[in-house]
Amino acid sequence: MAETLLKLSPSSATDFKSCPQLFKFRALERIPEPISSAAARGSLIHAVLERLFQEDPQRRTPDRAGQLLSALWAEVRKDPEIRPSGLIDDEEEAWLDQGRSLLTNYFRLEDPRQLEASQLEWWVEYELPDIHLRGIIDRLEVLDDGGWILTDYKTGRIPGENRELAAFFGLRFYALVCWRAFGVIPKEIRLVYLSDPAVLTLNPHERMLLSFEKQMQALGKAITRAIDTDDWRSRPSPYCMHCSFHDRCPAWISANDAAPDPN
Ligand code: SF4
Incomplete structure (x- = not known):
């Protein structure tokens, strides 16, 4: 059993969902990576x-x-x-x-x-039974009516239509933390894409956040199970293009071993 409560940020949660082996390299072994x-x-x-x-x-x-x-x-x-x-x-x-x-x-x-920012680069956290959610929200605005708007700046490309909800993973994570830690469901969450440029918005609600909370609890259990069994699956995908661990990843090493010798 993992000894301390598992700490998870949106990016480490995304790593595990994309590839458990990548999560292990980054979150547990903390192997330094080149800065892109x-x-x-x-x-x-x-x-x-x-x-x-x-x-x-x-x-x-x-x-x-x-x-x-x-x-x-x-x-x-x-x-x-x-x-x-x-x-x-x-x-x-x-x-x-x-x-x-x-x-x-x-x-x-x-x-x-x-605009008036109430918080900038705001550290927030909340503990669920199996998992400690935490991270940094780029900007919070509190409107005159008391509503909260969370903004996340993105310097990568805007996702395609079928990936939009997935793109909101980090902000749904933070909306859940705001709800549980401060009792406020943000009125709006906003992704500000600077390269395209475009703004995507979503209005969180209780049912959405309850469902997201269940996802996080399930994710916490899956990571705890992987730690307890030391079972880290490599999951090759387009994500590999941005991964700096090809020389350690079992999936890539075995693929290279299987490649025919050009000589
Ligand atoms: S190269 Fe691909 S499969 Fe291997 S750890 Fe990185 S993301 Fe996972």
Whole structure:
């Protein structure tokens, strides 16, 4: 039996659902991974938007966002835990330009001068019987009528129509935590896609969150069972394209072993 209550964020829950072996590498063994260009840019953009909302409303302009991007990157660009693996100095400006494009798109979707964030990069958590749910919500707004809006910024591509509900996995996770921890079912959850750009919204309700809570409890039991039996299935899928563990993954190692010797 697992000794401590299993801690799960939306991303680690997604890892287990996609591939238990990947979850083991990341969440249990904590094997360091190279920082992808897209992930590093996503983190930088999140930091810029967090700082932008700390400015007085009238200063939340595209120019200010651009200044923040340059200033924040200057602070961390030499940090190997933040800089994308393999990014050479000659490519840096082009890489930053892609970040600037995302910020330009952001201002096509929202006018931050008209918004008031009650919380930014907000740490939330809640314990279910078998599982401890936790993570960081990008932004919370509390409306005049008391309604809560949770916003998650996305720097990847918008999902196809049949993947939209799956794309809301993280925000349904946070809506459940808000409901259980604070007694508030958010009025709206919003995915703000900066690359397309587009906003997807969903209105959570009690039945949706009860069903999601059952899913999380079942997931907690499945992970606990995998820990107890040390049974971690590799599940090859398109997800493998973004996985950095091909050299350790049993599915990939056995596939390579089975490949005919070209010589
Ligand atoms: S390479 Fe694919 S199957 Fe292997 S751990 Fe990664 S996601 Fe799972």
